[in-house]
Amino acid sequence: MAKTGISPIRTEDYPEWYQQVVKAADLAENSPVRGCMVIKPWGYGIWENMQRQLDEMFKETGHENAYFPLFIPKSFLEKEAEHVEGFAKECAVVTHHRLEPGPDGGLVPAGELEEPLIVRPTSEMIIGSMFAKWVQSYRDLPLKINQWANVVRWELRTRLFLRTAEFLWQEGHTVHATKEEALEETRTMLDVYAEFAENHMAMPVIKGEKTAGERFPGADITYSIEAMMQDRKALQAGTSHFLGQNFSKAQEIKFQNKDGGESFAWTTSWGVSTRLVGALIMTHSDDDGLVLPPKLAPKQIVILPIIKNDEERESVMEFCRSLEVDLKAQRYGEDRLRILIDDRDLRGGEKKWHHVKRGVPIRVEVGARDIAKDSVFVGRRDQPKSTGMTRADFLSSVVGTLAEIQQGLFDRALAMQKEHTKTIDSFEEFKKYFTPKNQKKPGIHGGFAECFFVDCDEVDEMLKPLKVTPRCIPVDQEEASGTCIFTGKPTTTKGIFAKSY
């Protein structure tokens, strides 16, 4: 049997496979602080590419970046009732501002704060308080702000990238004069996220509206993009909220309109987080480790010099450096090609596996034999075999190859999503779909179920024992009517159901 880069493999133990991929690819590790992770250079490099590409899309849709404080006065959070209820249980609270030597050595908190500060779990309240000052007239609208920040949600159970107590994200916050405009903004940003997921991450997603039970605390409408991971579970990869006037009323974000009257504004918020890195891992990676879509790979091509002895060292390195120069002169998408020459003093096989496990899309091996023929030996992460080709052919085809890999990853993921999405018309069939064959060792089962349903508490209760949740009500669906498979009531709503992260 062929040796795999990762053990266990996906079908043996998916959660453990995930952890091993993160480790083998050197993306992140647990920190001394419970639930918090250290993002290592290779993992952070992926995030930086996501940031840069998303940021550009935000700017193109008329947003500006700003930065607001990490701390939120407790009283601010208390203003919007649903919002408080949603986040209160997972807030980190700062109550002191000084440490003093204690009686038994060590340090003890001193200087109690008059009002405790909350470490932001999200910034609607602190940003809204500033927006209230910034918005006076209809001429100040729309106000479209984004911030790149860290937030803290004191989760009980964490997993690297997928759910950590502290995570990095962007949060967009906008203010509009009319409901229609705010709704349009909410949907525009949902489209931006879907576009980023599909065209940059090569991850197919379903755009849809959240059910009442899954809505953001304080929102009137929450939209999300949902992706299928390789274990067929759903991952919410981004959300866009229409907040109605709930927050503007709680925070007095109001403006004078054209006829001199005063109106409450309409607000939105939307965000994606470092969870996307987790999504990327679980969408594309295989039993040999990480597989990266070229658009997001920190290095798209690694050049591996094969040096047998000191005599040939200089000529091989010379060839590699000139290859690097010629590659860097080319662009894939907006970016110059990102190249690494790995000249570490390691054995060839070991070095190759290092980059396989880290998901580098293309490896180029260059030894004296290749140089004599003016050729290179090229390996693709998405294919098992390497092939020799002339240096010129490689240089002229490489950008096309990257595009082909990017598209191939998307196609493969889409095929997987389609294969495991099933239309289901009875609760019996639904239960069967989501019940693993072997209860003790569930393994990979189920997928997405597409069903007619009525969004109500009764359905939520029926779903609980199955550990299945409504993921979303897809926005791109044809009008049709049917019967709710849970309640038997007539309905025109179709939803996607799945087990989820």
Next chain:
RNA sequence: CGGGGUGUAGCGCAGUCUGGCUAGCGCACCUGGUUUGGGACCAGGGGGUCGGAGGUUCGAAUCCUCUCACCCCGACCA
């Protein structure tokens, strides 16, 4: 926060039930050599006081008490 489990070298583990040689093994690491188009081999070497505190004992990784951390399953969640 409820149920279960685990803490022994950087990582993975054995030893704990039945207390007793200098606390072992694999991988990784360092040195020397042989190798080198593929995740090497041989030899030598460094590194741990057994999660923490207290207790029992002539003697504790091993027994007792307390405590901390992590993992899995629930509940909660981007």
